[in-house]
Amino acid sequence: MASILGICLDVGILKMHPFLLTYPAFLTESSTKTQTAEIGATVIFEAETEKPVKVRWLRDSKDIASSYKYTISAEGNLHSLTINNIAQEDALGYAVIAGMSKVKFELKIKESEEPKEAPPAPTGSSAPDTSGTVSDCSAPEGKYKSLPESHRPDTRQDLTGLFTEKPQSGEVNVGENITFVARVCGESLLKKPSVKWIKGKWMDLASKSGKHLQLKEHYDRNSKVYTFEMHIIAAKANFAGAYRCEVSSRDKFDSCNFDLVVHGNKNNYISTDAGEDSGELDFSALLKKRAVHVSTEPEVDVWEILQNAPPSEYEKIAFQYGITDLRGMLKRLKKMKKEEKKSAAFLRKLDPAYQVEKGHKIKLQVEVANPDAEVKWLKNGQEIHPTGRYIFESVGNKRFLTINNCTLADDAAYTCTIGEEKTVTELFVKEPPVLIVRNLEDQMVMKGERVEFECEVSEEGAQVKWEKDGVELTRDESFKYRFKKDGCKHVLIINDVTKEDCGHYRVKTNGGQSFAELMVQEKQLEVYQNIADLTVKAKDQAVFKCEVSDENVKGIWYKNGVEVKPDARTHITHIGRIHKLTIDDVKPEDEGDYTFVPEGYAFNLSAKLNFLEVKIDFVPRQDPPKIHLDCMGRTAESTILVVAGNKLRLDVPITGDPAPTVVWTKGEKAHWDWEFCAEMEDGRVHVESTKGHCIFTIEGAERQDEGVYSVIVRNPAGEDTADINVKVVDVPDPPEAPRILSVGEDSCVVQWDPPLFDGGQPVIGYVLERKKKKSYRWMRLNFDPFKETTYEAKRMIEGVPYEMRVYAVNAIGMSRPSAASQPFVPVAPTSEPTGLCVDDISDTTISLKWRPPERIGSAELEGYGVEYCKEGSDEWIPAFPSLTESTSVIVCDLPTGEKMQFRVRAYNMAGPSLPATLQQAVTIREIMQRPKIWLPRNLRQTLIKKVGETINLVIPFQGKPRPQVTWTKNDELLDPRQVSIRNSDTDTILFIRKSERKDSGKYEVQVQIENVQDRASVNIQIVDLPGPPQNLKVIDVWGFNVALEWKPPKDNGNCDITGYTIQKADKKTMDWYTVYEQYRRTNCVVSDLIMGNEYMFRVYAMNMVGLSPEPCLSKDSAYIQKTGIVYKPPSYKEHDFSEAPKFTHPLVSRSVIAGYNATLSCSVRGIPKPKITWYKNKMDITNEAKYRMFSNQGVLTLEIRKPCPFDGGVYMCKAVNDSGEDIIECKLEVRCKYMPLTKKAT
Template sequence: MPEPTKKTVSAFTKKPKTQTAEIGATVIFEAETEKTDVKVRWQRDSKDIASSYKYTISAEGNMHSLTINNIVQEDAVGYAVIAGVSKVKFELKIKESEAVSPDPAVAEPKPEEPKKAPPAPTGSSASDTSGTVSDGSATEGLLESHQPDTRQDLTGLFTEKPQSGEVNVGENITFVARVCGESLLKKPTVKWFKGKWMDLASKSGKHLQLKEHYDRNSKVYTFEMHIIAAKANFAGAYRCEVSSRDKFDSCNFDLVVHEARTTDGFDIRTAFRRTSTDAGEDSGELDFSALLKKRAVHVSTEPEVDVWEILQKAPPSEYEKIAFQYGITDLRGMLKRLKKMKKEEKKSAAFLRKLDPAYQVEKGHKIKLQIEVANPDAEVKWLKNGQEIHPTGRYIFESVGNKRFLTINNCTLADDAAYTCMIGDEKTVTELFVKEPPVLIVRNLEDQMVMKGERVEFECEVSEEGAQVKCHSNFTSHQFRKHGHQHFCTRLTFTMPTCQLLLDQKQLEVYQNIADLTVKAKDQAVFKCEVSDENVKGIWYKNGVEVKPDARTHITHIGRIHKLTIDEVKPEDEGDYTFVPEGYAFNLSAKLNFLEVKIDFVPRQDPPKIHLDCMGRTAESTILVVAGNKLRLDVPITGDPAPTVVWTKGEKVGAIHKILSDSDGRVHVESTKGHCIFTIEGAERQDEGVYSVIVRNPAGEDTADINVKVVDVPDPPEAPRILSVGEDSCIVQWDPPLFDGGQPVIGYVLERKKKKSYRWMRLNFDPYKETTYEAKRMIEGVAYEMRVYAVNTIGMSRPSAASQPFVPVAPTSEPTGLCVDDISDTTISLKWRAPERIGSAELEGYGVEYCKEGSDEWIPAFSGLTERTTVIVHDLPTGEKMQFRVRAYNMAGPSLPATLQQAVTIREIMQRPKIWLPRNLRQTLIKKVGEMINLVIPFQGKPRPQVTWTKNDEPLDPKQVSIRNSDTDTILFVRRSERKDSGKYEVQVQIENVEDRASVNIQIVDLPGPPQNLKVIDVWGFNVALEWKPPKDNGNCDITGYTIQKADKKTMEWYNVYEQYRRTNCVVSDLIMGNEYVFRVYAMNMVGLSPEPCLSKDKHFCKYEVPPSYKDRSVIAGYNATLSCSVRGIPKPKITWYKNKMDITNEAKYRMFSNQGVLTLEIRKPCPFDGGVYMCKAVNDSGEDVVECKLEVRCKYMPLTQELPRNLHSNS
């Protein structure tokens, strides 16, 4: 078979040929490659062939062979061998037997018929019990047009891809994928899928096993998927995905499961099976032919006919007729087989390259779909699920030559669809799978530190909005650490983000202790205490025995107050009572004394009496109550009859007292026998003052003052101030709170946080007594905020407002290289380099200061900062010795100063005048007329020297020349130069009696004038002698040459004869006989040609000369001979030599030479055969000329009877 595409160079030196073999035989195809290391693969119907029992593939050196064993009728298909980009096709033909009965499979298709379809690319048939699907490395180097129909390689990780396979029900099959690990940093991850998203890793078990192993020698990972005892529902599309870090590849393959093979022996049930080809289907007709008696088969001598090929080509209306003609009774089975048969796909006329079957992309990434069209001008439409796509920001259409691209940016799950590309009526379809990436933790949980009993919040950030997040607190393993009052909990076994919770346990404070009681019989005894934590529970004990509540004994816990109440006290209630808070190692104790009262009737009245231990106005007798708590004053009183009680309140002693009653809302006043009780619910600051109780009865009255002080937590301090910052620290200061809560502030607690964070971190756990604090261990370049709490004996205040954000930065290093650049009587110029270390903060500028020698008072040289590294300080005292320093400033403040090594005296230094003439001005400066002249000549000298310019020892004309002087240079400027500006310019700089001079020569050049007196001196043959004189005006520079031109009088077209010709006479050659010529000459200098030429006044005619005739020649055989002639012509003619009117230009026996118009033909060792008429032909655009010469070659020993011509030379 000829190759489908002819190549100029083929990789095969020997190609396989089409062979013919009989059924059951073995055939071998051989191929030989040009190189030994080339990879060769074999194909059957454009599908790769792998080694199996059916196909044997071998390779030795550059010899390759394919052996097909046990040939059957289905093997008669097209085959191909591929090496690199070369592909050779060949066929296997089946030799038909002479007497063959009609194929029973044609008459009665069996259920096993699908097994006889062309084998899968693995090369294993359905009878193989353990097939291995592999394609090896054969896909390397193959052109896209010859590749198998597999998924497009995204990164090329596979070295061997799993291929589609076929297996019978109950048999095993293995799919193999290999990945090269040489270029991978870690072990690749492989996933096997069935359908679109079913991960087969969770389906491993009895029927599915996934295995992998690694070859250390070849560094190849092998992944296998074993399907054991295949079932019919195992059939379908599969996909293998491999990934390693940022690389990804995938491959699609199919599995076809055929119906189980029938067993040997007769089964009556199978004889009555319906003739359907699909297992489990009840359709079809009953076939009783198996029960009929076998008859002798009539041997037909007709050639074998493929009925299926006839059916494929026939229209459906002819199916019944063809089936009756060839004895097919199962029409339904015939139609299903025709439907399953693979049809040869027609090559698309519109698409050179179609879309791959499927693509995969991760969510948020972009993908590019590519096709190639046959017509570059064809209109392409892209559709998504049948709807046309229009270009947007996410859908981009591109056209590059024959290629068309569809780019989808920022893919979402909505882009998971089928995409179609249409050109007219033709289309190509693919499916895009969008893989959703896993949810990642963007910002981890942060450590928290709270007090015991407080609310704590943990916050983290995930990559996807709306992602489901689970928080765990009961870990499988814990590790507890305790440091003082801090408790740390760390999770050990989980790998998800964790954080630490630091707990600080509060100390339990007793606000009100229980007091000893002395009560009488039938009275009520109340033990009351108040602690700082309202959540703390406690137990009451009497003489070491726990007290149980009963009808007379009541235990209450309301907020921070714990009460033990005993009604109708009896003598047995006397004892020691103790309250023990749970979780704390201390207790509160008091004693109950039973007072037995004997009443004697005295018929007299007792004046009222108040019995208080806290009477007076000393600090020890002041009653303290915490704001928000209940204030209860229980005052024992006596008097007979029962006295009347009045409560009053004054802000201070001696002030007017306000009478208090129950109408005040929070105030409750009650009197009992022997007691008067005053209660204020939720004490506030205004409740502080002097409370007076007045008791009256007919016998008299008594008064007592009680000083009550309400204490509270202090107010929050003002926002702290940041005094200074360091590289990893800062100094913060704050003011005490305006109100200390009635108790002195014992210290402060500081917290800090990053500006972009929500978590405050406590810096100290013990109260800090000062109002200035240095915070350390911060990160340079990160913005922080600070806040302060005030602490007194009652508790901790609310936090202050946050400070202004600040960034810990360190000052830069000192500037380097400070030195004096220039100095005068009142100014100084300083320069320096930037600091070596600047840090994370930007450099704000530099500050320059100076002071007199011996003084410590530094004076800023200017207000503010400068960003430059050079500065001029003005208004300095002349003659003083001054010291200077420079400091760099950033957010952290000034750096260390950079100072001069010694003081500088402010006085201008005398400098001798000196002109620094540039090197290019030390030689003559040449300018063309009209060009600009700009001379910049630097000089030095202090004080500023006086500059004077002259031209040829005369002052300059200010209208023609502009002069501009500065402290360091002088500029001479001429806008448009003229010839008169040429000359010697001299500049002089002078300071007092000292001076310096320099001169500059300027030459202004122009085009020269025309030459003079052009004359024709002589004429001979084809030549003319010319002579002329130099021009009068040479343009102020030397004449570098002349340009001579000639023109025919008829055409007057000028041609250059000589260019850059330096003499004033010349000879013009190669003129044409009989023509009349005119000549002209241009003068040339460094500017260019003269504007006008000098024309010749005489006319020249060339006389015609008869060309010479050449005589015949005679040479001796065996010796080289040459034939010569001369030729001239303009343009240069083309020369051709002929022998007997035959062109001999390309014959190796002859050599042609041409040297300045002399043509030579050399005949190498001529023989008598070389004799003949030689002709030389010259041709150009003006015409042609021919000269002939007859050559005779004599024998070597023939006597010479004729004299050789003059112009024939023999090399003997």
């Protein structure tokens, strides 16, 4: 028999896609994740959807196809997957996909001795009966005894994640309480973890806190363990189900599942009243109960519907079939090869979608079959009329719609129609990223104050998101957080801050983010009136009174360390800021030390109650004086400690009859034997003598009050002496300014020296603070004292200057802060330079070159350090005394014949980077080369120059040692008075400042090293304007026509005649008008002349330089006779010849050799003549001297003079006129001229 297992679709998917229904789970929701079956059994997984849509079943992320192993069936909206004859390899992860929703589940295999059978799955009904399963869960015999073994919760303690203790599954009776506890170790966490308690699969219980649910958390500083508790109070039957606890901290995440079983009747399982029980855990009222019906309609493929639908209907279809990711849907449609129907009206339709950035321009283009056809453009079904932003263009068969300065309102569907046919596209307007101009500031405030975090973004009206410790902040009911916008400023306001508000706050935009830390401290309690010592008699009233700054602070009274309880004689009152302790009918047992301790503050107020008892003792008349002390002497055990600033009170019991005289002294008796009360004049010392007591008081003890105090009592019967050792302790002195030892990408190491004076108590640690250089807020880095004197501060922002300071802490308190350290900037070293290679080498020098590092960071690059060492040695010698900013250097004074290794390091504020080294050592020796001329390609054909232009021929060559260069013209040596020649190690330059016709000819250059030589020749042609044509004659005149004839000019300007320009003029006005331009023949017919007028004619000759300076004028005139016929020329509409630029010949990617001039050519057309701009790697190079631009009859040429490998890249030519623009680009690769040769050591 087949065991039936049900799959429940995720309730979270129901929230996102309202057309997926949950299949009722007959046990717990944990069964939807893991199912267990026996080997050889058959398992059926079922899923139900509201509408009959197509679903996909996946096994281990791969599609499952129907076969003998897997049976896939669908009946209306009920889909099932049957796995037959289960084997061990079937224990994998599975998933079902409906629309854009996906639910994952697993199949586990267990071994069984006896096969168990289960009743077969019902096939006649699509809605299974779940009443039996609910009753089973409501009356369990024991803990999970009613659940099948495969559905029982997993209670194993897998502690490999963040949890140190996971919440355990439990059961409870209706009306009882239960608590679930989770613990997380915080030693390895940088901040407090965030915890979510979830019921089912989606309901966050944080919003359900109330009378039935309480969430608590606390942190143990000693063990550094976070404890999170969930208390369920007065449980109800509908609280039963599966729960999950999720904990996350930055990039770490862990979760744990557990179950709750509630024993009792479930009469009211579904709650529809959201009033009183709105804080309960019942979420079944959120689900709408629907009647499941079987549909006999065939399955529909939503993608086929989308393929055949226009883009304007995409949103409607997506909503109907539960698709929410519209952009993903458009991408998938674009990838699907959809066969477009051939349109009779459109030769080329619009693309399915376009994208443009906000503020930019976009051009939509279609191509129509009929050039005279009229098109209409529509936006979301509404016709678009031409405006300044919407421009219509028609060029031949092409129709353009240009949208200038696109805004978010232009994000719409656009349609181009011709009659009944149309083409549709979707335009997406992309907003530019919003940058944070001014960052957040760290803040440290007192509890109860108001905090404002303010930042400034690059655009007004931008959307920002505020987060606290990774959790998004929203406006809650208590108005804890308020969000304010003022133009580009965004403010987060937190009212009445508490300790729970401490943490890291972040503001995020689509283009950046900024962090700030908030620290909240308790308010300092001020004492306006301290309690005073009292001396009262029997039956009197004693009143201790004090006044503090906060009237809401409560406190506790203690007597000798024991809490005072109110009774008939003792009264405790608290009125405003005043606290009183009143004792009526004072008795001897009331004498003692009374202390008032404010709640929540680590200090106390103390005073002493002295009982003055009047009694008559019958004692002997002569009794020597006696001092009764248990702390006499100068040992460490008998030393009295007093904190500087506190009151020192020495109450010494004495006896003697008659009453003795008391004298107090300080210091060694041999030196200081004076009465203390007489010498102290500052009013801080008070001495009182009562019967049986001698009291010595110093108000506000200071460091100089430390020492040995002696008390001497005398009477006629004798004297007694006692020594009391008093030590005054204080907070330590501030340490010296800390030193920054090193900095990292987001950290620094700081060191300081201990304070010179520790206050009389050993220093137990230090507290550090940091702040940004431009800020005034100091942020504490550690709350527990740090014992070492070297500390690594982390979590800083790279590139921002900081300062540090330190406090010393002893048992008394914390010292004043030290002076601030020198400002420093956390920054990481750059990456190593790239492409280190040898450019040239000689007997004592070597030329190195490299490229900058790929990662430089926020700090500026200070330069490069070049070092070298002999092969086999570790002693690296700097090649230069300081850093160099250039990426190529020449290292001189190297030993000839030695094998040397070189390395280059980049330096910034953080220090040197990792070195870039050569792959092998280099032998310092010049390499012999035979002479070779590298004639540039443009000089291999005749060089044509105009008269007066400058001739500058740069011809590179190679050869070592330096070859001898010789120039000749037509086999004769050049005259140095007319031609300048400059030679270098690598090239030779022929320069003629102002060329003439006689400079034309064949120039030859020869390079020679001893008996080896190489030659190259260059043909130069100097051209000039041609002379005028000769012998212009009027051959014939008939009707309105005149025949002309002439002869070519004698001087053609040293180049071919390309044509003639013929002009005519009425003899009355002598205004000349051009009849023909670039006319190639030497005879022509001038037509359409006006009868009754007499005409003169002239002809200009034209070559590649231009028109001849003087024309040839006809000697005879031509008169057009009147015929009496009125001539009416036909009217015509002037044609618009304007045309947007278009490249007719593309740029061709080239690979050239370094050092030889290279050219890039293309051709463009456009009316009016477009403006041409050249770019390299999108940078304008128009004004750079390295490049020359030519334009001749639409042929564009870019000449790159002596390119080097760094001139390689992407070159782009851009043509712009009033009708539009066009862009074309190519890649240029520059190869090295030769590879350096090295000799291996023998």
